Structures are given as C-alpha cells and as structure tokens.
Amino acid sequence: MLPARFSLIGLLVFTGFVNGCQTEPEQTESEEETGEASSEITICPDQVVRGIDVSYYQGNINWEAVAGAGYQFAITRINHGDFMDPEFDDNWAGIKSVGMIRGAYQYFDPGGDVSWQAQVVIDKLGKIAPGDLPAVIDVESTDGLPPAQVAQAVGEWLALVEEGTGKKPIIYTGKYFWQDNVQTAEFNDHKLWHAQYPNACQPPAAPPPGCGSCANIADQWDDIFVWQYSSSGSVPGIAGNVDMNVFFGTYEELLAFASEGGYAAELVSIDVPATVLRGESFTARVTVRNTGSSPFDPSTSLGTTEPRDRESVFYDSTWPANNRPASVVSSVAPGAEHTFEFAMRAPAMAGTYQEHFGLVQEGLAWFGNQGGPPDDAIELIVQVVDSPSGPAAGAGGGQALGGGGVGGEDAEDLEGESCDCRGAGTSRGSDAYGAFGLLLLGAALRARRSSPKKAREPRPRG
Structure with a gap:
C-alpha cells in the first residue's frame, strides 16, 4: 500500500522480501508523504474497530492469533499487475475461518490493461457474499499519465468491478496523491480508505483515537471509511511490520455495511x-x-x-x-x-x-x-x-x-393413568420401597373414596 513501498531513482526496497523467484512491477515515481499533514485535520474518530491489511510480505499468517489479539477485519492483496500474490488464497480463507470481516484489494496500474485488471478481481472474488467487504482499488500510481487519464482508468475499473462483484468498490488513496494526480470528485460516492501516518500514532503509541491525531482526507471526500495510520505495527501471529487500520464506527456498523444485500x-x-x-x-x-x-x-x-x-x-x-x-x-x-x-x-x-x-x-x-x-x-x-x-x-x-450432544429421542408417554414408577437406575427389588409404595397407594384410594365428587386437579406445571 502507499506508505509500505518507497522508491528512489526507480529502485524499490522491500523490507522482508524473501522470494527471489517472483518479482513485482517496479514503482518509478515518488510516493506521497504520509507523515503529519500540513493542512487542517478535519475528521477525528470517536469509536473505531481495529483491522490490518496484508500481502505476501507478511508471509504465512496465524489468523487465530490475529483474531485473538482483538483485530476484527483484514484486507488482503490480490495482485499487482501480472504478479499474483502467492498468499492471497490462504489469507482469504484464513480471515473468514476465524470470524473476521474480510476484504481484498488490487494495486492498480492506470497505464495497464484496465479490463484485464478488473477481471482478475472478478475472477478471484466472484459475486461478493454478504459479510465480506467490497473490493478495493489501490490508487497510488500514475504510470506517467496525466490526471484526466488516471481518473478515466479508475472510473472504468470501478464500473467493471462493481458489475462483476455486485458491490460498489472502495477506493484506497492518500490526500496529496489524489489531489495532485487524480483530482476528480466524480467517485466520492465510493467509500474512502485513507492513507496517512501521523507521527503521534506510530507504534508503540496508541492507535486512533488514543494517539490524539485526526485524519486529513482528500478534499474530494467529506467522510472516511477506514484509516491506514501506520505501516510499522506489530501483530501477534505475523512476523515483521504490518499495516495498521481503524474503521470509523462500531463493529455492528462495519458488519452491517459488509452485510448489505444480505441477511440480518x-x-x-x-x-x-x-x-x-x-x-x-x-x-x-x-x-x-x-x-x-x-x-x-x-x-x-x-x-x-x-x-x-x-x-x-x-x-x-x-x-x-x-x-x-x-x-x-x-x-x-x-x-x-x-x-x-x-x-x-x-x-x-x-x-x-x-x-x-x-x-x-x-x-x-x-x-x-x-x-x-x-x-x-x-x-x-x-x-x-x-x-x-x-x-x-x-x-x-x-x-x-x-x-x-445428548440425543433428541422421544421420551416415554407419561400422560396415562398408569406408569412404571421406577426412576432410571433404580433397582427392581427393594421390599422396603415396595411396602412404602403400597401404603401410599392405600392412602390415596381411601382419600378418593371419601371425596367422590371432588374434581380432579390439573397436573402442576411448576
């Protein structure tokens, strides 16, 4: 994602890169600054839900440990260009297996084949089920195109993926990248996943809102869905740094959004x-x-x-x-x-x-x-x-x-006048028990003869 990759004279340095057999398309342009924003901070979270986003850089993930640490949603990468993230399938299944809300993103190349990139997402996700987040387009590269062409490519992708998956996609970007390189407000009806890394919120500091900082989003939006506030988090079950996120709202609100079109x-x-x-x-x-x-x-x-x-x-x-x-x-x-x-x-x-x-x-x-x-x-x-x-x-x-797991067998009929009065596990031959029972029976018969007109009382229900 934006702050997790850095470029210098066309050379990408990947922290924790271990797979020398697969290479990812290079980024040749400067990434957006993601420290303290210089203009006025506009949106401050009140309640948040903690989540993360991951790719193959995080390696094999223990999702039970992640969920056990209190993280309630995760978004995993599908691909970047023709580089298919080798951990996507395991992550996609693992997130769901532990009951976390899941989503998926694609690092978008506006200069590439837009239809092909959209189809990769559609083929991976199909019609997105209620309970899963919409697909995400990661917009942080221009491929040397001017803003109008970048915006056109983004718009084509959004339309294709919404039709193919059945849910309106989410846009991931940073304030300055979008304002300088895309510029349009045409897509502000899509949820915004905002990237900004305030110094006050970097680990081991508390996440928002505890760190005291607020989100300063692109001028084209007036609300925020998720805030990616750090790329250097430490999460149980994951080796190395992790992108940290918060959803602005309650878990119930996040679940309701993910479940739109579904059952509740x-x-x-x-x-x-x-x-x-x-x-x-x-x-x-x-x-x-x-x-x-x-x-x-x-x-x-x-x-x-x-x-x-x-x-x-x-x-x-x-x-x-x-x-x-x-x-x-x-x-x-x-x-x-x-x-x-x-x-x-x-x-x-x-x-x-x-x-x-x-x-x-x-x-x-x-x-x-x-x-x-x-x-x-x-x-x-x-x-x-x-x-x-x-x-x-x-x-x-x-x-x-x-x-x-006790069986649901039909019980014996207890409604008749006669029944086997032995309880389960009682022995058949106790003389004292039998004599006592005969005394009770005799007393009951005498009582019935002495009150022949008394109505029978209903069986007590406790």
Whole structure:
C-alpha cells in the first residue's frame, strides 16, 4: 500500500522480501508523504474497530492469533499487475475461518490493461457474499499519465468491478496523491480508505483515537471509511511490520455495511415455558425482526447452534429435521417481524436444559456470519421435572445440558393413568420401597373414596 513501498531513482526496497523467484512491477515515481499533514485535520474518530491489511510480505499468517489479539477485519492483496500474490488464497480463507470481516484489494496500474485488471478481481472474488467487504482499488500510481487519464482508468475499473462483484468498490488513496494526480470528485460516492501516518500514532503509541491525531482526507471526500495510520505495527501471529487500520464506527456498523444485500435479524422475544414435565410436548415461540436488506423466505430457518447443526435434545417429530425446528412459510420483508412457532418435546431425564438457535439461509449463510444475531443470542432455558405420579427419572443425576450432544429421542408417554414408577437406575427389588409404595397407594384410594365428587386437579406445571 502507499506508505509500505518507497522508491528512489526507480529502485524499490522491500523490507522482508524473501522470494527471489517472483518479482513485482517496479514503482518509478515518488510516493506521497504520509507523515503529519500540513493542512487542517478535519475528521477525528470517536469509536473505531481495529483491522490490518496484508500481502505476501507478511508471509504465512496465524489468523487465530490475529483474531485473538482483538483485530476484527483484514484486507488482503490480490495482485499487482501480472504478479499474483502467492498468499492471497490462504489469507482469504484464513480471515473468514476465524470470524473476521474480510476484504481484498488490487494495486492498480492506470497505464495497464484496465479490463484485464478488473477481471482478475472478478475472477478471484466472484459475486461478493454478504459479510465480506467490497473490493478495493489501490490508487497510488500514475504510470506517467496525466490526471484526466488516471481518473478515466479508475472510473472504468470501478464500473467493471462493481458489475462483476455486485458491490460498489472502495477506493484506497492518500490526500496529496489524489489531489495532485487524480483530482476528480466524480467517485466520492465510493467509500474512502485513507492513507496517512501521523507521527503521534506510530507504534508503540496508541492507535486512533488514543494517539490524539485526526485524519486529513482528500478534499474530494467529506467522510472516511477506514484509516491506514501506520505501516510499522506489530501483530501477534505475523512476523515483521504490518499495516495498521481503524474503521470509523462500531463493529455492528462495519458488519452491517459488509452485510448489505444480505441477511440480518434481531431478537424481539422468546416465549417458552420455564418448567415442563419429562416427555411432555410444549410450544415455543421465537420472534425476530428482519433487519437485513433481503427478505426472509421458505429457505430461512431456525437451526441449532452452539455448535451449529447438532441434533437437539428437544427434537419433536413435527420438525423439518432434528436440527431445524421451524422455517419461514412465506416472505418476510425487511423491517417486518416473524414468529417461529414450533413444538418441542422435553427429554426423558429431569434437569435444567439450555438450547440455542440461530437463523440460517439454507445453502447460503448463517445470519451470525452476516448481520446477526450471533449464535448464542437465542437461548432457551427449560427445567424438566418429574411427573407427580412417580419419582424422578434419573433422580440424583444433576443438571442435563441441551447443547452437549445428548440425543433428541422421544421420551416415554407419561400422560396415562398408569406408569412404571421406577426412576432410571433404580433397582427392581427393594421390599422396603415396595411396602412404602403400597401404603401410599392405600392412602390415596381411601382419600378418593371419601371425596367422590371432588374434581380432579390439573397436573402442576411448576
């Protein structure tokens, strides 16, 4: 990116360059100064989300360590001219595998074949999925062209890549480079990824806003999306220097932007009995609001989470599958609410159960990977108790947790007048237990004979 490459009389010096078999096109013009801006600083961040951008210069990256250090988005390079970044595929997959928001950029040569460069991006990214950032054009070279021709080439690339990927691309540039070498405000409807390295924000100083500096962007924009504020960061899981970035806003706002055109919902309410009987069938209702830009349809389902797609211990034969209690029946427009109403069958063993559900667009994506809700947001806690007609099944066994892979078998029918009153694990031949049971039975019969007209009380629900 801009501040990470330096040129002097046509010679590029790459810090950490180790691959002598592949070479990248040379930059022959002076790069923009990226220290303290001399004109008035205009935009100061309030809340930020930390992220990084990478290429093969960072080598093999441990993305779990990066995510564990609190970085929530990453943008990786696709290519520069005919030099295809050898780490792109691994980085693209690795970022997603740890739940970070991902994006990709191309170092753009305005003097090169614009259609070919755009097609490289389209072939790599395809139709960009909700949850991923739009493609980025890295504009920091003129190839000796005047501003009007640079602007024309940039415009052609933007149009082709937007059509090919389905998302409006982001522009990466610096204030002075753009003002001197591109000059146009024609593309200010594209998000700006701004490069500027204030001295106060260089490691080990705190990142913005903690370093006290603000972003001074090109005059053609009035807002900023991401600020690349340093090229000398140190990040767990990565050897050597790393480009450091902050998104201006909250994580929820970044995720919502990445998920435009995708699926999102927020939990409105959960209605489920707090206590049920062993083996009892009961009704649950989960109401959500469609906060995404795509309607729900019959492919929108409620599925088990924590972990995803496991068999539920509350499985009922009316479910579409043992990990799908319900699906949407008809279209639910953005902004509208929908209630999933479904039967649940209590397990045969008494205890306190936790069950988690999430929304999934079958064959496309889990909502937790796009606009939410997260996998642990829809949580049902149900206490399963014994029938009053007999002792506990599995008495003395402690809590049973529904998220742990316990089978979702139909329990025995406990609703009849008679039942096997032995709990799970009780022995068959205790004389004292049998005598005590006969005494109780006799007392119950006497009570019924003495009150023949008394209505039978409903079974208690706790």
